[in-house]
Amino acid sequence: MISSPFSSRRLLTALASILVVTAFILVGLNAFQLERRLRATATENYVKGYLSARKTYAAICPTPGRETNQFFATVASSDTRSLVLTPLTLDTDPLVDGVPIQRTVNITPSTVIQHVVQKSADEFNRELAEFAKTKTATTTPPSLVRYQSIRLSDIKFGDRVYVHAGEDIRLKPAFDATLIRVVE
Numbered sequence: 001m002i003s004s005p006f007s008s009r010r011l012l013t014a015l016a017s018i019l020v021v022t023a024f025i026l027v028g029l030n031a032f033q034l035e036r037r038l039r040a041t042a043t044e045n046y047v048k049g050y051l052s053a054r055k056t057y058a059a060i061c062p063t064p065g066r067e068t069n070q071f072f073a074t075v076a077s078s079d080t081r082s083l084v085l086t087p088l089t090l091d092t093d094p095l096v097d098g099v100p101i102q103r104t105v106n107i108t109p110s111t112v113i114q115h116v117v118q119k120s121a122d123e124f125n126r127e128l129a130e131f132a133k134t135k136t137a138t139t140t141p142p143s144l145v146r147y148q149s150i151r152l153s154d155i156k157f158g159d160r161v162y163v164h165a166g167e168d169i170r171l172k173p174a175f176d177a178t179l180i181r182v183v184e
Contacts (some may be wrong), residue, residue: 043095050096068170072183073103075159082106083155083180085163090170097171104174105163107152114147115154115182116162147181155182 073085083105092099107113119127127142155161164179 047096050093054091054096067168069166069168070162070164071169072160072162075155075157075161076102077157078152078155080152082174083152083161085161088160092170099171100173103169103172105177105180106174107180108176111177111180113150113152113155113180113182115150116145116184117148118145118184119143150182155180160184 068090071087071090073087073090075083076086077084085103085105086101087103090103094101124142124144131139131142160183162179162181162183163177165175166178167175169175
C-alpha cells in the first residue's frame with residue numbers, strides 16, 4: 001500500500017510516461033505499415049490522379065482531337081542532324097503516357113530553321129505608317145518580329161525553341177521537324 005502522496009505522484013507520472021511512449025510506438029508502427037502500403041500503390045495512384053486531372057481539364061478547356069504537331073521546348077543538346085529537347089508545353093507524362101521526357105527532333109533538308117528577332121521601334125513605326133497609308137481588306141498589319149534564317153549549329157544548349165512537325169508528335173519520342181524557331 002502506498003503511504004505517501006509523493007510516491008503516488010511518481011507512480012502516476014511513470015504510468016503516464018509509459019502510456020505516452022506506448023502511444024508513440026503504436027503511431028510509429030502504424031505509419032510504417034501505412035507507408036509500405038502507400039509505396040506499393042504510389043505509381044498507380046499517381047497515374048489515376050494524372051488521368052483524372054487531364055480529364056477534368058479537358059472538360060473545362062477542350063482540345064479538339066488531342067493532336068499536337070507543335071510545342072515550345074528548351075534545347076538539351078544538339079548534334080549535326082538533330083536536337084534533343086525538353087518540352088515546355090506538351091501535355092505528356094512519362095509514367096502515364098510511356099514516352100520519355102526529352103524528345104529527339106530530326107533535322108531534314110526541308111526543315112526551316114529561323115531566329116525570331118524583335119524589330120526596332122523605328123523599323124516597326126516605319127512599317128506601321130506604311131500600312132496606315134495602304135490599308136486594304138487584304139493587307140496584313142506589320143509584325144513586331146522578323147524571322148532570320150540560321151543554321152542548326154547556331155542553336156545552343158538552353159535556347160528556347162518553337163518546333164512544328166507535319167504529324168501528331170504528342171506521343172513520339174523522335175520525329176522530323178518542318179519548322180524550328182529560336183525564341184528570345
